[in-house]
Amino acid sequence: MAKKTKNKSKSIRQTRIVTEICIATVAIVSAVYVLKVTYDHTEAVPASPFIEISDNTESNSELVPEDPNKIIYESIEYPTAKKFEGELILVNNSNQYYGFNEELVSVTAKINEEERTSFAGGDDSVQVRPVFYNALADMLEEFYQEKQIDDVVILDGYRTAEEQQNLYDADLAETGLETSERVAKAGFSEHQTGYACDFTTSTTWDYDGQGEYSWIDEHCWEYGIILRYPEDKTAITQIQYEPWHYRYVGIPHAYYMTKNHLCLEEYTDLLRTSYPYESQHLEIQYDANNKCEVYFVKPDESSENTYIPVPSGKKYEISGNNSDGFIVTVYLEGDGQSVSVPDEQPTDNTTDTIGTTDLSTDIAQ
Structure with a gap:
């Protein structure tokens, strides 16, 4: 009886082993079949047309060095x-011009303070912007050194709206005309900005910019500084020729206007229409040490603030144009505060370097 039981147990174990082997064999065969089917249906994935394939393992930064001038x-x-504010505002x-608490200095007071004798102020009431006074003082000092003439008088500068209206009314009374061709209405005169002045001389009390005085122009x-109302631009400025009236705009802009024979109306219109920020920028190099670019930015009329793109790490200036936007001046080389001794005077037949700026970088809002 014991022997039969032992044989039965052995038989059961053998049967179990055989069953397990069969199950394992079926599993292996199934796995091989699945792998074969999968392999048969697998296709090579083509290379992406948007990825450049290269055997070179160097990084892009090593292959294409970053432009340090970007x-x-x-x-x-x-x-x-x-x-409505700034050195390039157009008032005509x-x-x-609406007036913005102009910072002014007395011409006569500054002359006395600096003990200058190369030019004079009309009286104690003559005032201009500080940046304009400094430019006038340097120019007239150099004029004296060149010509030994010291009779230039800064006769008129800043005017209030009331003073401008009185001058306008007096001109109408004198000419009998309904509108004046010689005096701007109150609110429409550059004299109210502090960036304009009139010259005369203490010898004749007249100034025509001729002879030795042509050095100034x-x-x-x-x-x-620019001569604001040239003789051949009266149809554009709508002001008669005034050889005595000067306006401060900043060196790069004065250079470009003089070189290309543009009045302020033409220059601000050129920037608006031809050199918006999103497109080509105007590049101006007026001597070996100073180079800048200029572009126009539209204002956001729906907001109290406008986002203006400006360069990181570069000096820049922003001026309104007094109507529909901003003019940004970026100093690429130099600071635009002085001029190296120029090799030649600006002429109409010389050409500025005009280039484009890479605008691919995202603007931080």
Whole structure:
């Protein structure tokens, strides 16, 4: 009886082993079949047309070094209302000046303080912006050194709206005309900005910019100053020729206007239409040490602030144009505050370097 039981147990174990082997064999065969089917249906994935394949294992930064001259821009919030302020604002019969607490200095007081004798102020009431006074003082000092003439008088500078209206009314009374061709209406005169002045002389109490005085018109751009109302631009400025009336705009802009024979109306229109930020920028190099680029930015009229793209790590200036936008001047080389001795005077037949700036970098809002 014991022997039969032992044989039965052995038989059961053998049967179990055989069963397990069969199950394992079926599993292996199934796995092989699945792998074969999968392999048969597998296709090679083509290379992406958007990825450049190269055997070179060096990084892109090693292959293409970063341009050290590339300008990186970021956006700053700038008050939209400031489009009516700045050295490049256009004030004329179509563009009113609204007045913004002008910072002014007395010409006569500054002359006395600095003990200058090369030019004079009309009286104690003559005032201009500090940046304009400094430019005038440097220019007239150099004029004296060149010509030994010291009779230039800064006769008129800043005017209040009331003073301007009185002058306008007096001119109408004198000419009998309904509108004046010689005096701007109150609110439409550059004299109200502090960036304009009139010259005369203490010898004749007249000034025509001729003879020895022509040096001033030839060199005033070197100090950021322009003759505002040229004789051949009266149809555009709508003001008669005034050889005595000068306006401060800054050296790069004065250079470009003089070189290309543009009045302020033409220059601001050129920047608006041809050199917006999103497109080509105007590059101006007026001597070996100073180079800048200029572009126009539209204001955000729906907001109190406008995002203006400006360069990171570069000096820049923002001026409104007094109507529909901002003019940004970026100093690529130099600071635009002085002029190296120029090799030649600006002429109409010379050409500025005009280039483009890489604008691919995202602007930080």
